[in-house]
Amino acid sequence: MAGLAKAMTIAGSDSGGGAGIQADLKTFHQLGVYGTSAITAITAQNTKGVAGVYPLPTEAVSQQMNEVLSDIGTDAAKTGMLFHAEIIEEVAKQIRHFEVTKLVIDPVMIAKGGAKLLQDEAITALRNHLLPLAEVITPNLPEAAYMTGLLIETPEQMREAAKVIHQMGPRHVMMKGGHLQDDAIVDILFDGRDFYEFAHKRIHTRHTHGTGCTFSAALTAELAKGTSLVHAVERANRFIIEAIKTAPQIGGGHGPTNHWAVIDYM
Ligand SMILES: Nc1ncnc2c1ncn2[C@@H]1O[C@H](COP(=O)(O)OP(=O)(O)O)[C@@H](O)[C@H]1O
Ligand SMILES: Cc1ncc(COP(=O)(O)OP(=O)(O)O)c(N)n1
Numbered sequence: 426m427a428g429l430a431k432a433m434t435i436a437g438s439d440s441g442g443g444a445g446i447q448a449d450l451k452t453f454h455q456l457g458v459y460g461t462s463a464i465t466a467i468t469a470q471n472t473k474g475v476a477g478v479y480p481l482p483t484e485a486v487s488q489q490m491n492e493v494l495s496d497i498g499t500d501a502a503k504t505g506m507l508f509h510a511e512i513i514e515e516v517a518k519q520i521r522h523f524e525v526t527k528l529v530i531d532p533v534m535i536a537k538g539g540a541k542l543l544q545d546e547a548i549t550a551l552r553n554h555l556l557p558l559a560e561v562i563t564p565n566l567p568e569a570a571y572m573t574g575l576l577i578e579t580p581e582q583m584r585e586a587a588k589v590i591h592q593m594g595p596r597h598v599m600m601k602g603g604h605l606q607d608d609a610i611v612d613i614l615f616d617g618r619d620f621y622e623f624a625h626k627r628i629h630t631r632h633t634h635g636t637g638c639t640f641s642a643a644l645t646a647e648l649a650k651g652t653s654l655v656h657a658v659e660r661a662n663r664f665i666i667e668a669i670k671t672a673p674q675i676g677g678g679h680g681p682t683n684h685w686a687v688i689d690y691m
Contacts, residue, residue: 431459432649433493433525434642435486435516436505436533437466437478437542443681444536444635445505451684452642456664458649461497463489465516466508466542472634472676474538483511487519494523501527501649503641506542510550517554527648530559530595531641532568537634537679548572557594561614561654563641564590566604580611580622587615597654599644603636614658621655623662632672632680639682640665663688 432453439445446462453460465486469477493499502525507513520528532551534543543551548571556562566577573589576582580602587598600613607627614621643664647657668682675681 429459430457430646430649430651431461431497431499432645433461433463433490433499433502434505434645435463435465435490435502435507436638437468437508438464439635440467440469441471441634441676441681443472444638448635448638448681448684449503449505449642449645452639452664453646455684455686456643456646456650458646461493461499463493465512466506468506468542470536470540471678472680473678475536475540475542478508478540478542480508480512483515486512487515490516490519490523494519494525499525499649500651501525501529501645503529503531503645504555505531505638505641506533507547507551508542509544510547513547513550514554517558520555520558526560527645528559529641529645529648530555530562531637532562532564532572533637534568534571552593559595560648561597561599561644562590562595563599563601563637563644565601565637569600578606580605580613583611583613584615584620587613587620591615591617599658601637601640603633612658612662614655616654621658623658625662625666628666628669630669630672631678632674632682633669634679634681636665636669636682639668639684660688660690
């Protein structure tokens with residue numbers, strides 16, 4: 426196991442196991458990467474929604490990062506649910522201190538059922554402190570719309586929003602198109618100059634809980650292994666499509682995707 430790639434997730438716990446820390450660690454494992462975590466908040470949720478959110482003290486988040494990064498280290502990291510500004514500022518401080526350069530930011534704001542996973546005023550901290558440290562940010566359409574104030578309903582509008590978000594400091598913007606009102610989905614990557622498009626057909630299913638977390642975790646795992654960004658996005662895309670297609674039928678609401686998904690490069 427010498428040379429095993431390592432990835433860290435800094436995110437909230439989903440008791441239902443489909444999103445958050447649980448989705449990230451399962452995905453890292455499936456893609457052959459050693460996963461570590463810093464939990465920011467505990468949520469009580471299942472496939473039907475989020476019943477409770479309990480943020481951890483900022484010191485607890487900071488200490489988890491310190492213990493992991495000072496000993497085990499990491500080849501890449503991702504952030505998910507960060508909940509409030511103080512946690513964001515502390516996470517940014519630790520990312521800078523430990524010089525984590527392959528940072529994926531999934532700007533988690535609202536769960537599918539409508540529960541708030543990021544406080545309104547925390548968006549400024551996300552922009553000022555974390556975005557400039559990101560190798561790539563992975564907003565879905567509502568998150569990108571909130572960050573830019575733009576209406577985003579078409580691929581052309583996704584490209585315009587990607588340009589605006591790129592100005593906020595991340596090196597790349599990965600616009601996820603799962604919320605397009607169309608059977609043809611396109612995810613769009615922007616590197617500040619060129620656009621790379623990943624088009625695929627919508628899978629009709631209600632089992633899409635945690636798609637954003639699972640996609641960004643797969644992307645982080647690939648970056649940790651040293652895969653180039655465009656190829657990492659392409660592989661993460663294939664992984665999430667297979668995970669949605671083969672979703673286990675779990676729970677009475679929006680069930681999780683299949684974190685055991687197998688794609689041919691593995
Ligand atoms: N029904 C679906 N069929 C196929 N791909 C999907 C579907 N829903 C989401 N995806 C893919 O899952 C990933 C996450 O997308 P999205 O749903 O936009 O994020 P989030 O879960 O953060 O809202 C993207 O790669 C998107 O294309
Ligand atoms: C703890 C926690 N983190 C993130 C989410 C949202 O995950 P996401 O992948 O955006 O999936 P949906 O909520 O849209 O299904 C969460 N629910 N819980």
